[in-house]
Amino acid sequence: MQIIKVFLSIVYLIAFFSVESLAITWNSAYIESFAKNYLTENILPPVDGKIAFEISSIDPRVVINSCQTPLQANIPENINRRNVNIKISCADSTPWQIYLHAKVERSFAVVVATNNIEKGVVLSKNNIGIEYLAPNKIRGEKLNNLEALLGSKAERRIAKGRTITRRNVCLICKGNVVTIEAQSNNFSIKTKGIALSSGNLHQQIKVKNSQSGRVIKAEISAINRVTINL
Template identity: 55%
Template structure:
């Protein structure tokens, strides 16, 4: 059992220990992490992508005052670019606030060329792959995966590292043989055709029915396949 004298010494020593309050933690690193954590909670991560947040270092000349109230963060201006100003506020009896800048990158999966691909080449596992790229650098309708792209043909030269888009490839290419699939609620017919124009998935193209000689408008559904809804 601890005697009265030893207990008194223990309590006295505890009183001499430094007091760590919420205010004592408010250094520059704390503020920077607070802003980053706030942005992480506010910005949704895209499917199969990721968000990269980098917070600027606060000017060392800035004096961060104590704050007994919980800090509050918000974005006072609408975020319309990768640059964001986060406002950190303290609502004590003598309130204060600090602005801290952050850069936000939304990274999306994009199909790119792993080597220079010449016009008229066929896409395969040796010349394309999916990587994450900064959304702000993307132009045109990019493609997020390789599904249905193996066997597509390029309509122009594509540099190494450049994104593969619907505009620079064709799943159905002018002058090539295609399968025409005619569909209705009650039946499906297949016949041979020749593409009279080029297109990517979902595009409308003109095709000539080899058997009848008729020209019809059809929708591109896959490599060298089009569908006509009756």
């Protein structure tokens, strides 16, 4: 009988220490990295944009207990907010949880002036480029197609670092000589005209036919070219 008791005690101790050996004590650096990985996997960057996360550090006075089960993470609130709280939890026999504050920085690709651009200057890769800006730094319509703006002219002075908008550039500017192309499925006719208003790609502007004197509305299809679909 005594031998059986000793044997059972040994089995109990082995089982106890086996369970204890499965418990892992995580440090603050690991938990912060775990939280950032969770954000990266669950909050995707916006279309034509980037995303960055800033995780707050865990107070060094906080005691992080060991855990026998894999850590879990979730965001109990709207993930589209700029500030979120990540809940890190352990669900073993002695559960615990900790919250980490995080800032979610979203930025969007926009075309900006890389140099001061004076009125009438043609936009080129020497004076415009793509930058990623936070939404609160973007004024007006967001333009992110650099190639579509090349060849446009500044309608007013654009300071270095300012975003390019449809209001401060024109692919065809008022007074420009343009090619008017009237086209259908069977034929195409070209003539010259004068732009009576300014606009950008795919916008409609008023144009005066130089031969007939007739004023028409046509769609901007390229630099100094408008199209009428018959």
